[in-house]
Amino acid sequence: MFDSFHPASVFLFITLATTSALLFAHPAFLIVTLVAAMCCAFLCKGFSGVKFGLGIALPAVLVFAVVNPLINHRGSTILFYIKYNAVTLESIMAGLCSGVLFASVMLWFAGFSKELTSERLLFLFDKISPSVALVISMSIRLVPRLKTQIIDISNAQKTIGRDISSGKLVRRSKNGLKILSALISWALENSIETADSMNARGYGKRGRSSFHLFSFKKRDFSFIAVLILSFAALLVFYAKGFAYFEFFPTIQMTAVLNVLPAVIIYAFFCFAPLIFNAAELIYWKLSK
Amino acid sequence: MQKKLIFALILIFIPILLVFGVLYKINFGIVSTVVIMLSMLPFFMQFENKKPKARDIVPIAVMAAVAVASRLAFAFIPQFKPIIAVVIVTAVVFGAESGFLCGTVSMLVSNFFFGHGPYTPWQMFFCGIIGFMAGFLASKGLLKNRILLSLFGFAAGFVFGAAVDIFTVIAYTPQISVATVLGIYIAGFWFNVVLAAATAFFLYVAGIPIIKKLKRVQLKYGINEK
Numbered sequence: 001m002f003d004s005f006h007p008a009s010v011f012l013f014i015t016l017a018t019t020s021a022l023l024f025a026h027p028a029f030l031i032v033t034l035v036a037a038m039c040c041a042f043l044c045k046g047f048s049g050v051k052f053g054l055g056i057a058l059p060a061v062l063v064f065a066v067v068n069p070l071i072n073h074r075g076s077t078i079l080f081y082i083k084y085n086a087v088t089l090e091s092i093m094a095g096l097c098s099g100v101l102f103a104s105v106m107l108w109f110a111g112f113s114k115e116l117t118s119e120r121l122l123f124l125f126d127k128i129s130p131s132v133a134l135v136i137s138m139s140i141r142l143v144p145r146l147k148t149q150i151i152d153i154s155n156a157q158k159t160i161g162r163d164i165s166s167g168k169l170v171r172r173s174k175n176g177l178k179i180l181s182a183l184i185s186w187a188l189e190n191s192i193e194t195a196d197s198m199n200a201r202g203y204g205k206r207g208r209s210s211f212h213l214f215s216f217k218k219r220d221f222s223f224i225a226v227l228i229l230s231f232a233a234l235l236v237f238y239a240k241g242f243a244y245f246e247f248f249p250t251i252q253m254t255a256v257l258n259v260l261p262a263v264i265i266y267a268f269f270c271f272a273p274l275i276f277n278a279a280e281l282i283y284w285k286l287s288k
Numbered sequence: 289m290q291k292k293l294i295f296a297l298i299l300i301f302i303p304i305l306l307v308f309g310v311l312y313k314i315n316f317g318i319v320s321t322v323v324i325m326l327s328m329l330p331f332f333m334q335f336e337n338k339k340p341k342a343r344d345i346v347p348i349a350v351m352a353a354v355a356v357a358s359r360l361a362f363a364f365i366p367q368f369k370p371i372i373a374v375v376i377v378t379a380v381v382f383g384a385e386s387g388f389l390c391g392t393v394s395m396l397v398s399n400f401f402f403g404h405g406p407y408t409p410w411q412m413f414f415c416g417i418i419g420f421m422a423g424f425l426a427s428k429g430l431l432k433n434r435i436l437l438s439l440f441g442f443a444a445g446f447v448f449g450a451a452v453d454i455f456t457v458i459a460y461t462p463q464i465s466v467a468t469v470l471g472i473y474i475a476g477f478w479f480n481v482v483l484a485a486a487t488a489f490f491l492y493v494a495g496i497p498i499i500k501k502l503k504r505v506q507l508k509y510g511i512n513e514k
Contacts (some may be wrong), residue, residue, distance in 0.1 A: 017475040018362060018406055022315040022459055064460075067475075071467040100459045105459075110407045120398050129332040131340050134351045135389060139397045142353035150360050164364060175370075176361040179368070183361070184354055188505045191350040195342040203342045 002273060004280075005221040007120035009227075013273060014112050016231050020266070021104055023238065025245045028256055028263045030100045036270035037107035043274070051246040052110050053103075055067075060106065061099035068095025094247040123212050130210075146187060153179050153186075223276055230269040237262035291333060298326050306351030317459025321406060324413045331388050333418065338385075348390050351378040354402065357392040367482045371398060372445050373490035378457060380431055380512070381424035381502040387419030407455050407499050414451045418444045436491035445487035 002010045021033045041049035069091040070082070078089055122194050125133040154164055162175040202208065235261075247251045268275075302323050307318035338344075355374035362368040371394055380385020392412040399408050422431065422440065431437050451475045461468045506513070 018359075019318050022317050025315075042290055067471060068468070070472045072465065074465075079490070090473060094461075102456075102460045103407060109403065113403050129336045131336050131345060132332045132389065132393070135352065135393050136396060137392050138346065138349035138350040139356070140400060142350060143356050143397060143401065146353055146357035147300060147360055153378055156359070164361065165390070169365070172364055173362065173489070174493065175488040176364075177490065179361045180354070180358055180374075181494060181501065183357075184351075185501060185505075187350045187354055190290075191346040192343065192505075192509045195346040202388060204339070219479070 002115045004217075004219070005223065005273075007123045007215050008216070009220045009223050010115055010120055011124055012224060012227055016109070016227055017103055017108055018268065020231065020234065020269070021108065023096070023232070024266070025101075026253060026257050027097060027100075027245070027261060028124070029266055030097060030265045032101055032263060032270055033192060036109070036267070037104040037111065039271070041248075042111075042112035043106045044114045047055040049107075049110055052106050057106050061096065061103050064093040064099030064102060065092060068092070068098065070146065090247045090251055092252060097245075097247075108128060111208070119212070119248035120214075123214055126210060146183060149186060150179060150183055163204045173265050218278075219276070225273065227269065228273055230265050230272070233265050234262060234269065237265075290341060291337060294333065295330055297466035298329060302326060308454070315459060317406070317455060320458060321409055321455070325409050327407070328392065328413055328416065329386070331420075335385060337388055343509060346384075347505075347511050348378070350385050351375075351382075351389050352394040352397060355390070358397045362486075365486075367479060368485055368486045369483060370417060370481070370490040371395075372415060372448060373441055373495070375419045376422040376441055376444065376487070376491065377435075377498050377502065379419040380426040380437075380499055381506060382423070382426065384420045384423030387423035387425065388460075389419075390417035390421040391415035391417070395396045406459065407452055410452050410455050411448075414448050418448060434492050434496050437495045438488040441486045441495075445484030446480050449476060449483050453480070459476040 002013075017033075018037075020029075021037075038050070038053055041053055043049075045052070068089045070085075072086065072091040072094070074091060098284060116281065120136050120139070122133050157163070157179060158165075162177045162178060164172050164179065166172075167175075178247075241254065245251075305319055305322060308314070318466060351374060355371045355378075356373055358370045359368065362370065372391075375387065375391045376392055378390045382390075392415060394409065395411040397416045399405070399411070422444070425431050425440065431440055449465065453472055456476075457469050457472045
């Protein structure tokens with residue numbers, strides 16, 4: 001969904017989207033976040049995103065809604081008693097809202113996980129600390145290589161009777177440790193070669209840059225402008241108390257009609273990447 | 289000079305943020321995540337300032353990758369993750385700063401493979417702090433035998449799990465109470481215990497031999513020499 005955006009725009013959207021989800025507690029905002037996060041998960045990951053939503057996020061909502069009233073007995077509208085403990089409407093609502101919030105943050109990140117690629121994060125990290133960015137990128141590259149090496153080592157160990165796929169648990173874990181020990185020796189000895197090779201190619205010399213294909217386009221500029229302006233407008237509403245919502249002792253909130261303008265801006269904000277992509281698609285279709 | 293200025297700015301900015309967050313009742317999940325991200329910056333800058341050589345960088349990257357990949361060797365036990373144990377071992381050999389870096393990097397890299405979340409900075413920070421503490425304690429001569437090592441590992445594993453759970457409590461529950469905190473901790477208790485036990489087991493059985501192995505490589509190739 002963010003394919004053609006600059007890392008800075010992607011990162012800004014991810015930060016602001018999760019921040020706003022946690023910031024605005026009003027149920028009207030929560031519903032908008034949930035729907036937008038679901039759309040984002042669907043567009044980024046297809047049906048596996050939806051499956052994730054239904055399989056993990058929805059049960060989470062239920063767990064919050066059921067567990068909270070059982071451990072939290074505050075609130076004034078008592079619905080019924082379980083063993084002298086009052087189950088109140090307010091705490092069910094509070095649990096439900098927590099659950100929806102939890103589910104939407106999880107869904108946002110389910111979608112983002114495909115967009116927050118290592119290249120993008122490294123591009124940003126490179127600005128803060130190039131050495132740390134280098135450590136991260138080397139480490140990311142090494143993980144798949146070490147995984148195949150673990151399989152190789154464990155196959156070799158199997159031939160001398162140190163099997164991790166069957167046997168008693170303690171024995172298997174000890175064999176697992178032997179595999180790790182062999183892996184560490186192999187990886188470290190290799191790493192020295194890598195380090196020497198880096199030196200030979202001029203690591204640490206001045207004037208060297210790293211390769212990337214990102215460019216900050218006009219589109220990124222307008223995207224960031226839209227995000228910042230709408231978020232600033234939302235903060236004004238927030239400061240005025242429009243997202244006010246209190247569960248205990250009784251549910252108190254700003255009337256839905258009063259919040260409506262803020263909710264519309266919020267929806268625009270949450271769906272901004274979608275709108276930008278749709279606009280792009282229409283423009284492309286028309287120009288053909 | 290620029291470094292000191294940024295340190296000072298961070299030191300001033302964090303309390304302002306905390307006070308602002310409390311006064312305006314901003315969701316404390318947001319405030320604390322920002323504070324945590326800011327507190328990682330000085331460590332990274334410290335590393336940057338040392339102008340590390342290739343031989344100092346590569347072993348940290350390798351050990352972070354080992355920490356991430358290590359769970360594959362124990363795939364037959366669910367939730368058995370020796371990631372913190374590998375970070376502790378690295379920290380004991382290569383020092384507190386390298387330990388912090390190894391911890392943060394391994395958590396970040398691990399989340400690239402298993403999914404990011406708002407908890408990513410929390411995991412990075414606390415795993416980094418565990419690495420830093422392990423390095424510090426080792427430099428003071430503690431963590432020398434397998435019992436102390438595995439005790440530290442158990443405590444570190446449990447505290448790590450509990451610390452990351454804090455985020456769940458303060459971000460998602462509208463009003464933090466003893467009951468909600470207990471509820472989340474009871475829900476996550478067994479996960480934290482398994483993580484702590486995995487760390488302790490790893491360090492008890494393999495901690496000292498692997499430390500020796502790393503020290504040999506360090507000596508052989510002159511890594512992190514002063």
